[in-house]
Amino acid sequence: MASAQEPTTGPRLTQRRRAAGEPAHPADPAYLDLDALERQARELLPPDVVDHFAGGADRETTLGEATAAWRAWRLRPRVLTDVGPVALATTLLGTDVATPVGIAPWAHQAMAHPEGERATARGAAATGALVTVSTSSTTSLEDVAAVRPTGPRWFQLYRLHSPAHTDDLARRAGRAGYTALVLTADLPVLGRRLRDLRNDFALPAGLPLPHHPPADGTGPAPAGTPRWTTADIARFADLSGLPVVVKGVLRGDDAARCVAAGASAVWVSTHGGRQADPVVASAAALPEVVEAVGTEAEVYADGGIRSGSDVLTALALGARAVFVGRPAIWGLATGGADGVARVIGGLTGELAHTMALCGLDDVRAVGRDAVARAAWR
Numbered sequence: 001m002a003s004a005q006e007p008t009t010g011p012r013l014t015q016r017r018r019a020a021g022e023p024a025h026p027a028d029p030a031y032l033d034l035d036a037l038e039r040q041a042r043e044l045l046p047p048d049v050v051d052h053f054a055g056g057a058d059r060e061t062t063l064g065e066a067t068a069a070w071r072a073w074r075l076r077p078r079v080l081t082d083v084g085p086v087a088l089a090t091t092l093l094g095t096d097v098a099t100p101v102g103i104a105p106w107a108h109q110a111m112a113h114p115e116g117e118r119a120t121a122r123g124a125a126a127t128g129a130l131v132t133v134s135t136s137s138t139t140s141l142e143d144v145a146a147v148r149p150t151g152p153r154w155f156q157l158y159r160l161h162s163p164a165h166t167d168d169l170a171r172r173a174g175r176a177g178y179t180a181l182v183l184t185a186d187l188p189v190l191g192r193r194l195r196d197l198r199n200d201f202a203l204p205a206g207l208p209l210p211h212h213p214p215a216d217g218t219g220p221a222p223a224g225t226p227r228w229t230t231a232d233i234a235r236f237a238d239l240s241g242l243p244v245v246v247k248g249v250l251r252g253d254d255a256a257r258c259v260a261a262g263a264s265a266v267w268v269s270t271h272g273g274r275q276a277d278p279v280v281a282s283a284a285a286l287p288e289v290v291e292a293v294g295t296e297a298e299v300y301a302d303g304g305i306r307s308g309s310d311v312l313t314a315l316a317l318g319a320r321a322v323f324v325g326r327p328a329i330w331g332l333a334t335g336g337a338d339g340v341a342r343v344i345g346g347l348t349g350e351l352a353h354t355m356a357l358c359g360l361d362d363v364r365a366v367g368r369d370a371v372a373r374a375a376w377r
C-alpha cells in the first residue's frame with residue numbers, strides 16, 4: 001500500500017524518472033492515475049470528510065452524469081497537418097496562464113491538508129495554472145496572496161449574512177492583487193447534501209474561516225438578506241476594481257443577461273453536483289452558453305473533468321479554460337503542493353498528448369470541428 005510520501009500517481013515509468021531526479025515528462029500519457037489518487041486520499045482522510053468532499057446533492061444524479069457527459073463527444077483527429085510542439089499557454093481575462101486547466105474554488109482546504117490553500121497556491125504556481133480562492137477558505141485571501149504575490153489568482157465571492165462584510169471582501173480582493181472576482185451564483189440556498197446529513201457531518205472545531213464573521217457560520221445568507229441580481233455584477237466590479245466572472249451559469253439566456261449586465265466571463269458549472277439536482281450537465285449546457293455569449297465574454301466550464309480528452313472536448317465546445325475541483329482535492333490530500341502540481345501537470349500533459357494525436361498544436365485555436373457527438377448514442 002502506498003504511503004503519503006510515495007509518488008501518488010503513475011506508473012513505474014514516472015516513478016523511475018522521479019527516482020532518477022528527472023521530472024516526469026508532462027506529456028507522458030501514463031502520468032496521471034486519478035482513480036488511484038482518489039483511492040489513496042480515501043485511505044488518508046476520515047470517512048465523513050471523504051463523503052463531504054466527494055458527495056453531491058439529493059440523489060447525486062448530476063454528480064454521476066458529469067464525466068459521462070463530456071464523454072458523449074468524440075474527437076475528430078486531423079492527419080498530415082505538420083503538428084509542432086503543442087502550445088498550452090493562453091490568457092484568461094488578460095492574465096497569462098501556462099495551461100487552460102485551472103483550480104476551482106473549494107472550501108475548507110485545511111481539512112484535506114494542514115497547509116490548505118497555501119499548498120494549493122504553491123502547486124498552482126509550480127504549473128503556471130490559475131488558482132481560485134474560496135470565500136470559505138481556511139487561509140485569508142491576503143495570506144494566500146503572500147504565497148503567490150504574482151501569477152494568476154482569482155477570488156471567489158459568496159453572498160454572506162452581512163452585505164457590508166461581503167462588499168468588504170470584494171474590496172480586499174482588489175487590494176490584494178487578485179485579477180478577477182468570481183461571483184458564485186448557484187447558491188441562493190445550500191443544496192441538500194444527503195451524505196453530510198446522514199453522517200451528521202460538522203466542520204472540525206477550530207477550523208479557521210477567516211472570511212466568515214464568527215456569528216455567521218458558513219451557511220448561506222438567511223432569508224431577509226438582499227438577494228443578488230444581475231445589478232450586483234457591475235456593483236462588485238466597481239467595488240473591487242476587478243472584472244467579474246459569474247460562476248454557476250447553465251442557460252444561454254442567463255449567460256446573455258450576465259454579460260449585458262457587465263460580466264466579463266461566465267463559468268458553466270453545476271457546483272460539482274452539490275446544488276440543484278438533477279440539473280443539465282456542464283457539457284450539455286456549454287454549447288448553448290457559448291452561442292448566447294458569442295465573442296462578448298469568455299466562457300469557462302467545470303464539473304467532471306477527469307482527463308486530457310475531457311479538457312479538449314470542453315475547449316472544442318467553446319470553453320476558454322476548464323477548472324477542476326475534486327482532482328485538486330485528492331492531489332492536495334495525498335501530496336500537498338506537489339500533489340496539486342501533479343494533478344494539474346498530469347491533466348495538462350494528457351491534453352498536450354491528445355492534441356498532438358488529433359493534429360492540433362495550440363489550445364487557443366481548438367475549433368468546434370474538433371469534436372462530434374458520439375454517433376451511436
Ligand SMILES: Cc1cc2nc3c(=O)[nH]c(=O)nc-3n(C[C@H](O)[C@H](O)[C@H](O)COP(=O)(O)O)c2cc1C
Nearest residue numbers: 053104105106107134184271272303304324325326
Ligand atoms: C468539497 C467542495 C467544496 C467546494 N467549495 C466551493 C466554494 O467554496 N465555492 C464555489 O464557488 N464552489 C465550490 N465548489 C464547487 C467547485 O468550485 C467546482 O464547481 C466543482 O468542484 C467542479 O466539479 P469537479 O469537482 O467534478 O471538478 C466546491 C466543490 C467541492 C467538491
